[in-house]
Amino acid sequence: MLALLAALAPADKAPAAQAPATRFTVRTGHRYRATISLGPLERFAGNDTVAGVLGGYGFSNVVVTGSGATRYAEATWSGPDTTAPVDARLSDITDTSPVAAPQGAFVPSAPAVVRGDTSTSGRVAASVFTAQSLPEHHDGLLVVKMRQETLRYAPEGAMMAAAAAAPAPETQGLDALSFFERAGRVKQVIPLRERPAPDGASPARVEAVTALTFTARRPEQADSTTGVRFIEMSSEGDTRQLLDALAGDPNVHSVSQVPIRYLAARRPGRAGIQATPPAAPALWNLERIRWAQARQSATFEEARDIRVAVLDTGVDDAHPDLEIDQYHWQHGDLARRVTKSDIIGHGTHVAGTIAARIDNGPSVQGICACKLSVFKIFDDEPTDAPGQGAFVYYVNPVMYRRALSACIENPVDVINLSIGGPAPPDATERYLFEQLLEAGVTICAAMGNERQYHSPTSYPAAIPGVIAVGATGLDDRVTAFSNSGTHIAVAAPGKAIWSTLPTYSGQTRFDRTLGPDGLPKPAAPVRRELNYDAWDGTSMATPHVSGCAALFLARGIAAKQRPTPAQVREALMKSADKVPGMGGADFSTDYGAGRLNLLNLLA
Structure with a gap:
């Protein structure tokens, strides 16, 4: 400064x-x-x-x-x-x-609610992914939903002819979009529902207003994705002007900037340190939630018919400790590169915590044996983040919303979201969550890792109805990074969590440097480990809860009493262990109702 x-x-x-x-x-x-x-x-x-x-x-x-x-x-x-x-x-x-509290300061005993101290006694390790210093919204990107009654049907490939025969109405928002497109300042308009392209070709480009006002889906086929488009602009100034114009357009149901979502997990250091997990008894996290005892209880029911969706960086579906039922990663109409690989490794780690093969020799152990549906919601291109001095990976907003929509159309039982960001959801993201919860889908999301920055509220964890998960360490105390907040439901082990990583190389980010032209460019990659590693983060805590929720659902369904998302949340909270850091309270903004206990949950 x-x-x-x-x-x-x-x-x-x-x-x-x-x-x-x-x-x-x-x-x-x-x-x-x-x-x-x-x-x-x-x-x-x-x-x-x-x-x-x-x-x-x-x-x-x-x-x-x-x-x-x-x-x-x-x-x-x-x-x-x-x-x-x-x-x-x-x-x-x-x-x-x-400022540290003075020694001898009064500490209330057993209050109704203990509010977490957003400071920490030590610096948070550089190994924790954090959204601090990252932007809240994508530059130059808007998400628009058109009113159903204003959408016009045209078969794929015939939109331009239909638009010529029946031009769009002249309104301030659509006129502004046409102006910016003629000036070459509209990069692309992307439908939330992917447009099919014959023989692997790229979908034909149509004019921006046509892309916004026509749909290839008949009215009787309308769903949560109908009429939703992303508009990518060449400058942030143009984006704000177009936002204002579309906000006042009678054809538009909603328009907003697009919140950025990030990872909520450990940022590993150099690779090559260790690629073999410890013996099973050293997996402290499973011992802490009384996993082995729960599996031996009379009320235990395996989650073989429960489908858990992991929306993340992808997965190594050839990992010897993983059995992936479905893997969704292809998006042929996106400009940014997307491959099958889990470059970052985060999704593979999360998937292993939920459902790594049980009793598969000297390896990690999953919480349950559920059906895993993995949705890759990150593309393969890092984005410049000057505030962190690096090129980092963001959740791709189109892939993310398509995955949420797919979980509505092809129902799942549980969704794990080890991601977060400080901006509240836009209307489309919020609507998708409402639809998922209404459909009976249990959603677990990470609280975030910005505790040293006063625990900013992180979404989607703070969306009503979502089960927000904090992280505890080996000492059963809140970790130095785990966010505090009144929306937290429970805490779970999130420190030194061993799980699976891709068997091929990859990186979590790139260092940042300046090229000969003075513009920033990626430098050396920050490599991750192979096969297995112990990571930290509320990202690692969340899949513990997702796996336990799957087991609770399996037991309820076996008894012909399928729990609702609200009932799953209530059961997780009622069965949680009260830990010393709660000071005898029933609820704490650091721990929610306590630390996860699977044995109690299934009792």
Whole structure:
């Protein structure tokens, strides 16, 4: 922040003389918030540019919001303690680092609700994926749902002819879309329902307004995906103007920016350390939830007919410890590259926790033997994240919503979502969740790993009806990274969790560097382990709950009493163990109703 003026000022214009600047001290590891006031030229700099400048001067985990002349920045100082003049463009500088509670401070005994301390006694290890410093929404992307009564039917391949015969109405939103397309500022319009293409060819491009107002599905075939389109624009400024225009268009049911969703798991370091899991007794997580005892109980019913959907980075479906019933990864109409491989390994790890082969020699053990349906919702192309100094992988918003829709059309019993992001769901995402819950699908989602940043609310975990899962460690206490919040249902083991990883190489992200043209590009990959590894994160806690929910459903269905999602959530909470960190309370924002106990759940 201290060097922002010099970095953004035009090279051919010397700064005007000014009074001696106020001095300020930045301290190692402290997080600061400030307002940035930019001049007539600098105001056109993008937030990524400002974040990159701050990152280059010693700040990490940079978040820049706002637009035009006024921006708001949060960043952590990574250099040594430094006192320097404050840039004239900075104001309202605040040290937001948590302050440790004084020794001997009063701690209430057995309150009705214990609110989690969002600070942590130590720094969170760099091995935890975090959404901190990452943007909330996709740049240049809108999701639009047209009103059903305004959609017109045309068979695939005949839309252009139909549009010529019956032009779309001239309304402010559609007119604005046509204007931007003529100006070459609309990259593409993508339907939520994939358009089929004959003989493997790419789907024919149609005009943007036609793509928005015509559908290949007859009215009697309408479903949750009908009329939903993603519009990708070439600039963020155009996107905001189009958003405003479409919001006032009578043909449009809803339009919004598209929230970004991220991983909520460990970010592994170098590969090659260990590729063999410990002996089964060392799998502390299974012992803690009393997994072996539950499987021996008289009320135990295996989940062989329960379908659990894992929406994640993909899966190594050839892993010797995994049996995948269905794997969905193909999207022929997307511009971004998508292959079958689980490059990151996150989805393979989650799948192993839920359903790795049981008693398969010296290997990991899954919670249950369910039917696994894996949906790959990440493409293979990393995105520049200046605030983290890396190229990272985001959830692909089209693949994600298509997977949710597929779980409605081809019913599943449980969905595991070890992903999250700070932006509330758009209307389409929210509607899909409502439809899933109404259809009786139990949804488990990760609380997130931003505890040291005051536990921002993470979605989809905070969507009503979703079972939000926090993480505990070997000491049965909340981990240093697990988010706190009133929407949490239960906690589960999420530290040093051994599970499966792809048998082929891959990476979790790329380091960031600048190319000869001065633009950022991926540098060295951050490699992951092969075969097996122990990872941390609320991502790793969540599949414990998903697997246990599958077993609870199996028992209920066997007794001709299928539990609803609300009943599954209630049973998980009632059967959870009260741990010391709850202070004797029935509920805690760190643990929910307690730490998962499978034996109690099935009692």
